[in-house]
Amino acid sequence: MSEQSQFRLLGQRRFLPFYLTQFSGAFNDNLFKNALLLLITFQAGGLMGLSVNLVVNLAAFLFILPFFLFSGIAGQLADRYEKARIIRVVKVAEIAIMVAAAVGLWLGWYEWLLLVLFLxxxxxxxxxxxxxxxxxxxxxxxxxxxxxxxxxxxxxxxxLLGTIVAGVIMAGPVSAPVTAVAVMLVAILGYLAARRVPDIGDEAAELEVRLRPLQETWHLMRVAAERRRVLWAVLAISWFWFLGAAYLTQFPNFAKTWLAGDETVVTLLLALFIVGISLGSTLCEHLTRHRVTLKPVPWGALGLTLFGVDLYFAVPDSPAATTWLVMLTDPAYLRVVADLVGIGTSGGLFIVPLYAFIQHETPDHKRARIIAALNVINALFMVFSALAGMVLLGIAGVGIPGFFLILSLVNLGVWLFVMALRRRAAGSVDK
Known part of the structure; x- marks a missing residue:
């Protein structure tokens, strides 16, 4: 068993090119999405005769829709063909999509950019x-x-970086052309990294790829359900995305209404959440002693509840006008800062061992399809998260701190759920 730090992997070809590839892809997704949303909100106005709010929600729907339509096919392809080759093909497709995005950004074709977002x-x-x-x-x-x-x-x-860079670029005088150049450049860099991902020779010639979008997506659910413990882990991860989407969606209004903050406070809240997740994610290897184990997961779930409940009581009763610097230096806000970092850290402790458990417990020839099923369920839970926000905040009239409190209390049930999963999984992974 290796006792070296996980960061040594960043110096090895078997990991670093893949890491840079996925990093560039996540960065580019968020750079383009946030730039487009800012364009729609502040420059384009309503499109196709629709209100800005409706177009923003339409954009979110268009990005998430492919997960329901094509995850079944994507999982089959990833199990059938050599994975490094698929990564390179996907990154070539990203370059083509970003060229289309650049054309739309340069010429101001906002309806075209919605199609690009779908792609x-x-x-x-x-x-x-x-x-x-x-x-x-x-x-x-x-x-x-x-x-x-x-x-x-x-x-x-x-x-985080994609969101910040989009905001910086869009504040400039030639935002659309700069965004066009940036997304193409990042896509090209991602492809160059993908070319260095080594082949692993894992083709499964016996697997038939069926091009039936909705049927194959539904079939993924049956594949994921073949192993009950794996399905439970999938549902637990999806709950985290439900919770994370709820927090991230409400941060702008939470900062403005309940913290009297400006735009910098929204960015700070996102940064605190992500710093926490990064900290929790990198702590997992030390806490698990390099083993695939679910021991940190109940502690992460408990932290999500405790810090979430404390956040409700930490919100100042009468906040004064706030900036990011005030948030970090005024004692009245430091408890909010600590709670958000704690929520993020707990989230990292929660999801990382679950991902490793799913990978460890699934056979090679079905693993990609189970991950694809996870992506579908994640997307579904994020839709439910948006609906829960609409019902509780819009119809029931619950305030955002109260909304966070309700989610934290519901999470107690998830804590009991993962405690049971931890006991069931102990015989196979906790050795």
């Missing part, structure tokens, strides 16, 4: 199963938790 969702759908299915083929069992921790950290940092 980006398709590209992400086909990359997702490969992203996690390849790790057990290039990492040893005692590296699996650490490798997943690095991937989780990199993904969330890329999300």
């Amino acid at each position: 980006m969702g398709v590209q992400s759908t086909f990359f997702g199963p490969v992203k996690y299915a390849i790790l057990p083929r290039v990492l040893h069992d005692d590296e699996l938790v650490g490798g997943n921790g690095l991937v989780a950290m990199g993904t969330f940092i890329a999300i």
Whole structure:
């Protein structure tokens, strides 16, 4: 068993090119999505006779729709063909999509950019199963938790950086052309990294790829349900995405209404959440002692509840006008800062061992399809998260702190759920 740090993987070809490939993809997705949303909100106005709010929600729907349509096919392809080759094909497709995005950005074809956003969702759908299915083929069992921790950290940092860079670019005088050049450049760099991903020779010639989008997506659910413990782990991860989507969606209004903050406070809240996730993700290898084990997961679930409940009580009763610097220096807000970092850290402890467990417990020839099923269920839970926000915040009139409190209390049930999963899984992975 290796006792070295997981960060040594960043110096090895079997991991680093893949890591840079997935990092660039996550960065580019968020750079383009956030730039487009800012364009629609502040420059384009309503499109096709629709309100800005409706177009923004339409954009979110178009990006997530491909996960429901094409995940079944994506999982089959990733199990059938050599995974490094699929990664390179997907990155070539990203370059083509970003060229189309650049044309739309340069010429101001905003309706065209919505189509591009859908194509980006398709590209992400086909990359997702490969992203996690390849790790057990290039990492040893005692590296699996650490490798997943690095991937989780990199993904969330890329999300943060893509969001920040989009905001910086869109504040400039020639925002659309600069965005066009940036997304093409990042796509090309991602492809160059993908060319260095080594082949692992894992083709499964006996697997038939059936081009039936909805039928194959439904079939994924049956594949995932073949192993009950794996399905439970999938549902647990999807709950985290439900919870994470709820927090991230409400951060802008939470910062403005409940913290009296400006735009910098929204960015700070996102940064605190992601710093926490990165910290929790990288701690997992040390806490698990390089083993595939679910021991940190109940602690992560408990932290999500405790820090979430405390956040409700930490919100100031009468906040004064706030900036990011005030948030970090005024004692009245430091508890909010600590709670958000704690929620993120708990989330990292929660999801990283679950991803490693799923990879460890699934056979090579079905792993990508199970990851594809996970992506579908994640997308479904994020839709449910949006609906829960609409019902509780819009119809029931619950405030955002109260909404966070309700989610934290519901999470107690998830804590009991993962405690049971931890006991059931102890015989197979906790050795």
